[in-house]
Amino acid sequence: MTTPQSPSKPRRINTSPIRALDKDGNEITTVGFNRFGFDSEVPIDVLRSLYLRSHYVVSASVATSPQTLEDEAQEFQHAKFSQGHEVYQSKSIYHPETRSISYTTLSRFPPVKLLAPSKRKRVLVTGGAGFVGSHLVDRLMLLGHEVTVLDNFFTGSKTTVSHWVGHPNFELVRHDIVEPFMIECDQIYHLACPASPPHYQFNAVKTIKTSFMGTLNMLGLAKRTKARFLISSTSEVYGDPEVHPQTEEYWGHVNPIGPRACYDEGKRVAETLTYGFQRQDGVDVRVARIFNTYGPRMNPYDGRVVSNFIVQALNGEDMTVYGDGKQTRSFQYIHDLIDGLIALMNSDETRPVNIGNSDEFSIGEFAELVRETVEKVQAEEGTKPARRVQIVYKPMPTDDPQKRRPDTTRAFESLRWKPRWTVRMGLEEMVRYYKAKMAEGSL
Numbered sequence: 082m083t084t085p086q087s088p089s090k091p092r093r094i095n096t097s098p099i100r101a102l103d104k105d106g107n108e109i110t111t112v113g114f115n116r117f118g119f120d121s122e123v124p125i126d127v128l129r130s131l132y133l134r135s136h137y138v139v140s141a142s143v144a145t146s147p148q149t150l151e152d153e154a155q156e157f158q159h160a161k162f163s164q165g166h167e168v169y170q171s172k173s174i175y176h177p178e179t180r181s182i183s184y185t186t187l188s189r190f191p192p193v194k195l196l197a198p199s200k201r202k203r204v205l206v207t208g209g210a211g212f213v214g215s216h217l218v219d220r221l222m223l224l225g226h227e228v229t230v231l232d233n234f235f236t237g238s239k240t241t242v243s244h245w246v247g248h249p250n251f252e253l254v255r256h257d258i259v260e261p262f263m264i265e266c267d268q269i270y271h272l273a274c275p276a277s278p279p280h281y282q283f284n285a286v287k288t289i290k291t292s293f294m295g296t297l298n299m300l301g302l303a304k305r306t307k308a309r310f311l312i313s314s315t316s317e318v319y320g321d322p323e324v325h326p327q328t329e330e331y332w333g334h335v336n337p338i339g340p341r342a343c344y345d346e347g348k349r350v351a352e353t354l355t356y357g358f359q360r361q362d363g364v365d366v367r368v369a370r371i372f373n374t375y376g377p378r379m380n381p382y383d384g385r386v387v388s389n390f391i392v393q394a395l396n397g398e399d400m401t402v403y404g405d406g407k408q409t410r411s412f413q414y415i416h417d418l419i420d421g422l423i424a425l426m427n428s429d430e431t432r433p434v435n436i437g438n439s440d441e442f443s444i445g446e447f448a449e450l451v452r453e454t455v456e457k458v459q460a461e462e463g464t465k466p467a468r469r470v471q472i473v474y475k476p477m478p479t480d481d482p483q484k485r486r487p488d489t490t491r492a493f494e495s496l497r498w499k500p501r502w503t504v505r506m507g508l509e510e511m512v513r514y515y516k517a518k519m520a521e522g523s524l
């Protein structure tokens with residue numbers, strides 16, 4: 082039980098912003114760029130207010146006027162994540178006496194750029210309710226474009242974009258892309274496809290259908306509307322690579338019948354289709370080969386190494402490394418990927434482009450880094466547990482590649498793109514996000 086405090090008691094809400102330094106030690110205040118006649122720069126604190134927030138932590142008493150120490154602690158969490166953008170946030174109010182929840186709607190949407198009609202694009206984002214898609218949608222919305230999200234919510238969720246529902250520039254459509262879809266648009270970001278092994282292996286045949294028939298449908302739409310078409314391909318097209326790091330010229334080393342084939346071969350054929358439509362029908366195409374990406378809104382239980390490690394460490398459970406921990410991976414933070422996708426879409430580069438971070442970690446080293454980051458955030462918030470989590474080793478699953486690192490020379494030469502976020506900085510944000518999710522009971 083907490084004792085009610087005097088309402089006149091001064092508040093101790095610390096709203097000091099969360100700072101991030103880039104690879105050169107400069108503070109990151111904006112993401113995006115202004116080049117190719119296209120300005121995609123947006124302030125990082127506005128973006129953060131959209132993803133670093135808890136949905137359900139507000140209890141009925143906090144929603145009216147915070148009075149107890151517990152209430153203040155909850156408000157503190159909100160203040161830290163909203164950074165003065167509360168007015169643009171909906172709240173979900175928990176009523177403990179009836180164990181019920183009431184949802185509020187937004188009183189005001191975050192300000193979006195006012196673009197001249199000639200600059201405002203009608204953008205279709207397939208898979209826009211997923212991890213990568215929702216961050217792309219936030220960016221495109223803030224930049225003032227008209228965005229339609231097409232998603233069947235297999236791995237995505239309405240909650241990732243719900244803060245835009247009702248906005249005049251935004252439309253959310255539940256649709257499975259294996260069925261044709263008609264819309265007028267200028268650009269298509271084709272992202273729809275489950276991306277984590279447990280999800281894409283859940284129904285392997287459906288994964289191939291999504292990659293093949295879904296891509297066929299979206300390319301058909303691009304052909305009819307003359308929209309520019311960008312597909313999110315993957316480093317998995319290189320399979321278990323025999324060259325290191327991987328350049329776009331490398332044709333890959335993929336097992337066509339293994340458990341990962343539905344995804345790897347699905348993406349390879351999706352690329353083949355894309356260039357088929359370019360050669361035969363003159364469709365204006367872009368191909369992004371995305372390497373391991375992590376960040377807030379990643380499904381915590383999707384079996385990918387970053388979310389696995391963070392959730393295990395936050396829960397105080399031992400962290401599982403598969404294999405001997407010597408296999409290497411590179412990890413890119415979500416904002417770098419979105420910068421790369423927008424740069425590619427608005428550039429003249431039509432060849433495949435690797436987008437990834439080339440800082441290589443062995444999985445063993447990476448587990449240590451995650452443990453350290455979780456401990457740092459827990460120490461800051463006074464929640465460091467007495468027992469240190471251990472790192473344990475288990476046998477390696479089939480077809481897990483030993484080495485993976487992008488050669489991003491082409492991305493730099495064509496797009497002047499290179500990753501800005503250090504893995505440590507990105508991890509810190511993601512740990513805070515998962516911690517907030519835990520506080521609201523949804524993790």
Ligand SMILES: NC(=O)c1ccc[n+]([C@@H]2O[C@H](COP(=O)([O-])OP(=O)(O)OC[C@H]3O[C@@H](n4cnc5c(N)ncnc54)[C@H](O)[C@@H]3O)[C@@H](O)[C@H]2O)c1
Nearest residue numbers: 208210211212213233234235236237257258273274276374
């Ligand atoms: N996250 C990464 O590290 C990574 C790496 C390489 C490539 N990619 C690619 O980026 C894209 C997005 O990945 P993500 O990490 O956001 O995955 P995600 O699973 O979070 O998002 C995929 C989205 O597509 C939707 N979807 C799936 N099948 C669909 C269908 N048939 N019809 C309509 N919607 C459908 C899902 O509901 C989800 O919202 C994928 O194409 C993926 O292959 C991601």
